[in-house]
Amino acid sequence: MTTVLSMQGITKRFGTGHTEITALKGIDFEVKAGEFISIIGPSGSGKSTFLTIAGGLQNPTTGTIMIGQHSFTDLTGKQRAKARFEEIGFILQSSNLVPFLTVQEQFVFVDTLNKSHEENKAADLLRSLDIWALKDKFPKELSGGERQRVAIARALFNDPAIILADEPTASLDSDHAFEVVQLLAKEAHEKQKAIIMVTHDPRMTQWSDRIYRMKDGLLQIEA
Ligand SMILES: Nc1ncnc2c1ncn2[C@@H]1O[C@H](COP(=O)(O)OP(=O)(O)OP(=O)(O)O)[C@@H](O)[C@H]1O
Numbered sequence: 001m002t003t004v005l006s007m008q009g010i011t012k013r014f015g016t017g018h019t020e021i022t023a024l025k026g027i028d029f030e031v032k033a034g035e036f037i038s039i040i041g042p043s044g045s046g047k048s049t050f051l052t053i054a055g056g057l058q059n060p061t062t063g064t065i066m067i068g069q070h071s072f073t074d075l076t077g078k079q080r081a082k083a084r085f086e087e088i089g090f091i092l093q094s095s096n097l098v099p100f101l102t103v104q105e106q107f108v109f110v111d112t113l114n115k116s117h118e119e120n121k122a123a124d125l126l127r128s129l130d131i132w133a134l135k136d137k138f139p140k141e142l143s144g145g146e147r148q149r150v151a152i153a154r155a156l157f158n159d160p161a162i163i164l165a166d167e168p169t170a171s172l173d174s175d176h177a178f179e180v181v182q183l184l185a186k187e188a189h190e191k192q193k194a195i196i197m198v199t200h201d202p203r204m205t206q207w208s209d210r211i212y213r214m215k216d217g218l219l220q221i222e223a
């Protein structure tokens with residue numbers, strides 16, 4: 001299987017002098033097409049920092065990131081934004097919906113950028129996540145869990161090779177949480193996506209191919 005994302009010697013420092021924090025202390029990591037990986041670990045251990053660096057939302061202090069055959073770290077800001085849009089789907093801890101668009105319009109927005117028209121695909125995703133009935137509502141009219149599921153549908157809609165999900169089940173009830181994780185596992189295994197999911201909930205890791213634990217800025221294999 002092809003390696004879609006690899007990271008070598010990643011460190012991340014925030015601040016300087018006595019306020020300096022080393023959030024990541026030297027991480028080597030890779031994920032292949034078709035793999036579903038979970039990352040667990042305590043609050044403040046560096047999970048979100050790792051995930052946002054993996055997706056190019058922030059730069060590491062040292063180390064290199066390869067997306068496919070290309071070094072992400074060497075790209076210009078503009079090239080990186082393009083690669084991010086085309087290759088990576090983010091499901092962030094704070095759901096990143098556009099406030100002035102309805103649920104359905106969130107997809108039209110992506111679709112316009114994409115210049116393709118796949119209305120049925122959006123509908124199928126909304127149905128599979130049990131939110132089709134909400135398609136004309138605005139984000140502020142949704143519960144936290146409903147917003148989260150719209151954000152998940154939108155991340156999958158673009159058909160990215162890599163999906164990075166930060167606590168995608170945090171605001172969901174158990175039934176929906178299990179459905180979401182199973183959907184992610186299915187995307188990875190049936191559509192050959194590389195998926196990295198950060199979670200606090202050990203019940204959510206059972207469909208993963210590998211589990212890592214983040215501990216004080218270092219990633220250790222757990223299972
Ligand atoms: N922009 C920043 N500036 C300064 N420190 C930061 C910044 N982002 C993260 N940190 C620090 O880096 C460390 C790791 O943070 P991170 O958000 O990656 O943790 P986490 O494992 O995702 O925690 P949680 O489970 O609570 O989401 C923490 O000590 C945090 O305070």
Ligand SMILES: [Mg+2]
Pocket residue numbers: 047048049093166
């Ligand atoms: Mg976090």
